[in-house]
Amino acid sequence: MSTTNGTNGAQAAAVPAYTKKDFESGVDPRWCPGCGDWSIINQVQKVMPTVGVKRENIVFISGIGCSSRFPYYMNNYGMHTLHGRAPSFASGLKVSRPELQVWVMTGDGDALAIGGNHFIHCMRRNLDIKVVMFNNRIYGLTKGQVSPTSELGKKTKTTPFGSPDQPFNPPALALGAGATFVARSVDVEGAHMGGVLKSAAGHKGSAFIEVLQNCPIFNDGAYLSLTEKSVKADQLLRMEQGKPLVFGKDGKKGIRLNRETIQLEVVTIGEGGVTEKDLVVHDATREDPTYSTMMANLNQKPGFPTPIGVFRDVQRPTAEDLNAQQVQEQKAKSGKADMKTMLAGSDTWVVS
Template identity: 80%
Template sequence: MSTTNGQTTNTALPVYTKKDFESGVDPRWCPGCGDYSIINQVQKTLPAVGVKRENIVFISGIGCSSRFPYYMNNYGMHTLHGRAPSFASGLKVSRPELQVWIITGDGDALAIGGNHFIHAMRRNLDLKMLMFNNRIYGLTKGQVSPTSELGKKTKSTPQGSPDYPFNPPALALGAGATFVARTIDVEGIHMGGVIKAAAEHKGSTFVEVFQNCPVFNDGAYTFLTEKAVKADALLRMEQGKPLLFGKDGKKGIRFNAQSAELEVVTIGENGVTEKDILVHDAKREDPTVAFMLANLSNRAGFPTPIGVFRDVRKPTGEELTWQIIDQTKAKKASSLEKLLAGADTWTIK
């Protein structure tokens, strides 16, 4: 891939395998950490994204997840706490031909890095953020994080947290992200599909990965992942398909026109048919329905959605920046003499 005035073009690509993206440094996370699953899926997916390895960059902040660049065999930066989006933004604007990934955690992205996070999403720079959400501070040994549940007892909140948690996909949607998704560390095939879709998107990309911390927050997502409950607990969003869930696939999400809210219904009860079920469309320009789906996980009696909430194409921040640069260059004088004698001169009396 090459670039001219901010425009990218494809050139012949080598045939990669997963091993080509392994650095040879053994990952060092705690046994059972969900990070192993995430890096495995990333390394499996990258050979198929159509980008040369030397044009792929991973940038991280601070936290357990931020060891990631050391274990990838491509360019990377391990930066400052919460500031990975700032480094990534500068790199993407100056080198638009690069595919830039941000690896972060719930504390790194949403606490000290919260302001950087929302502006990276707002500007719609073509940055691909993977946020590992274990609902705890892992590297600093078990303090409450911005995604910890209300009432969570930790080392920093021994009597229980009085703070309501962030809903990361809803926050990303509210900030203007053009691609928002969620997946789970134990759902390898699903995660691989979401990562592939994120790699193919052009614009601000946010993927929340529910990730277990076996040391400081073990079992944080068992209410979703246990075999006995996950059929009823998870709503798998697929483009163009009705939003169905449950062991027999008879439960679904319907839009109630009277209350202007989503509701759970069962096919075959009270005259409900599959035609009543909301068909998922992540390509809607208006993010209202995506926002409603993102908030289902906060409501009792509703399943937690996984998959792609939103995937729309808009001019990216770097495309608009280079457009301004090119327009400005075209207006400027072709020589220093013409520039000095141009319209922007003044006389001192």
């Protein structure tokens, strides 16, 4: 059995043979029919029995929003915390209890508006925390206000004449903040989402997964331009490790690096002498984030597909491991210490 998150072989062997039902709390989810949240929790509950971690060592933490009801519906430990502050609670928990597998379930408003500062520093520090962001491009729980990922010109209750703001590109933001695992999936692509979640669970370090999801009440059809059967093959680019970037109904479109402009471009296999060998081969394990960032920004240009899958998956020392190392080094250096000795240390003085 494979192990994750510092779980050793003996512990992994003791993990019960869970099923999806073991992670269902029995509380009926309070989500609207047709909401993408249903698909996300379904895949999470399917993946949890496969991660090789005891249920009592898995924690889901959330902030405020429709997505943040998540811990109530999972049959393991969890916390429903403050708006935008879930990464802070998760950080404290992970540093104090590094053996736990910690997940943050959040929305585009919760994570990137009031929680933006907490989010980027969670990614920067490379704490072993998995952040799943439900991106419906709207504030759903508070009933239809513009969010940090709403499109330019989006008409909402708070932008009746259209949003004048450029939206965040969440994967690019996570990459810029230093996340060591960054991925994207779609609510209607269940099997794909499950694979991405499983990969995130096995990653040691800061993981960010954006899930494009529908809000049938306040932003219905948010991603129909990507998910409709008639256009999906041409609009979604499935990134697979070690495979060329191919898409399209007939599998004839691809992504090539233009050596002169150093830009990615869409090409058609068989035209102008283009073959599959000319296409970029996907590699999420490159230490340099340049390629991952180019892929994360691919769909920002007209005529390009939206990539789904893992953008980046690299290993670096985690903050909790470095913190534990510091503690052990200082213990070895200082010997046995007590609170009185610490308080009367070199930073105190006597006034005569």
